[in-house]
Amino acid sequence: MTLPELAHPNAAPPLDDTRDDRRMLRVAAAVVRDLSTPRASVYWPDLLISTGVGYTALAGAISFDTVSLALASGLVAILALYRAASFIHELSHLRKGALPGFRFAWNALIGIPLMIPSFLYEGVHTQHHARTRYGTAEDPEYLSLALMKPWSLPLFVMSAALAPLALIVRFGVLTPMGVAIPPLRKIVQERCSALSINPAYRRSAPHGAFRRQWQLQEACACLWALMLAASVVMIGTRPLLTYLAVHSGLTVLNQLRTLVAHLWENDGEVMSVTEQYLDSVNVPPPNWLAPIWAPLGLRYHALHHLLPSLPYHSLGTAHRRIMAQIVEPSAYRKANHSGMLPLIARIARGTASER
Structure with missing residues (x-):
């Protein structure tokens, strides 16, 4: 693993070396050389169970x-x-052919039934990791939340509760309408086809094999959304309402995790790799709740921004190795935080200072 890979597999080297903790980057690259292969014996049982x-x-x-x-x-x-x-999240980082059949299985088991097919994230999330996009207006997954008004935080979290209804409209209404109305189809493709939080983000049209993958997944999600709507007549309201409540619950939980995945303190400037790392968050042990609200290694989100190609099951080992090798002064330990509530409080204090 080379140093440019720390920011993104195809990223350029840091623009300004003086803003980077070069020793941290070297240690991080050196200690994980044997951890980069995703293990099917971990992925498949975890997903299926x-x-x-x-x-x-x-x-x-x-x-x-x-x-x-x-x-x-x-x-x-x-x-x-x-x-x-x-x-x-793992699908967006998996190399082609790394886990044969896993993408199809995930979409069949989870992506379509929850109306979050993988095309909504693949090709989008990697832009968040792009060296010169992170934290800028071109980053689909970044808002300067800590620099916004205090009411923005509860609105950011609670708006996620409406996501299941929005997805039914997206796939059950806008998809078939877009087939008949090409200009609407273009709007839906640009503005309603990405799991992003930046309202200014506009998605480019898909091409080649990914375009066919997108179309198949969208068609399946459309059929599922229509079946959900029809279920009210066929089996009553309780199954649908329970499904929507559970879906809303997991979406709000994910939004809370997103809220504390970064410090959201960048004002749109291009950041160095180290600055991107310090604007991101690790919640390492001994916090025992983090694996629940930040599963699949998402508790090591800052480390993930250093080493985006590492599979989730390797992040804990990588963190322990880096902590053993790093000595002060180092930027690495500064991204380690104690838990969700202190992080929310920190971000809220930032919004309060912006009144």
Whole structure:
């Protein structure tokens, strides 16, 4: 692994070496040479178990008449399906052919049933890692939240609760309308076809094999959205309402994780690799809640920005190795934080100072 890969597999070297902790970058590249291969023996059982537990619990939430059992099942469904859904992040970084069949299986089991097919993220998330895009107006996954008004934080989190309804409209209404109305199709492709948080982001048209993949996934998601709407007539409202509640729960949880994945303190300037790292967040052990709200290694989000090609099961080992090798002064430890609540408080203090 070479130093340019620390920012992005195809990134240029840092623009200004004086702004980078060069020793940290060298150590990070050196200690993970044996950790870069995704292990099918980890990915497949994790996905299948999480999916199985999630759908079993969802069925329980729908069928249990006892409120406490239904709520408990709903909570389990939220956590398990949230973990399974988080594999979309891994898909955006997996090299072609690394895990044969995994992308198809994830879309069939999770992407289509939750109306988040992988085309919504693939080709989008990698732009967030691009060396000269991170934290700028061209970054689809960045907002300067810490520099915005105080009301922006609760709005950012709670708006996610409406995502399931928005996805039904996106695929069940806008997709078929776009087939009949080409100008609408272009608007939907540019503005409603990416899991992004930057409202100014506009997505480019897909090409080649990815275009065909996009079209197939979108067609399947459209059929699923229409089936969900029709289910009210066929089997009543409870299954759909429970599905929407669980979907909203996992989406809000993911939005909370997104809120504390970065410090959101950049004002649009191009940042060095180290500056991008310090604007990102690790929540390492001993925090025991982090694997729940930041599954699949997402608790090491700052480390992920240094080493985006590392599979999720290698991030904990990589973190321990780097911590053992790094001595002060170093930027590495400065991205380690104690938990979600202190991070939310820090970001909220930033918004308060912007009044």
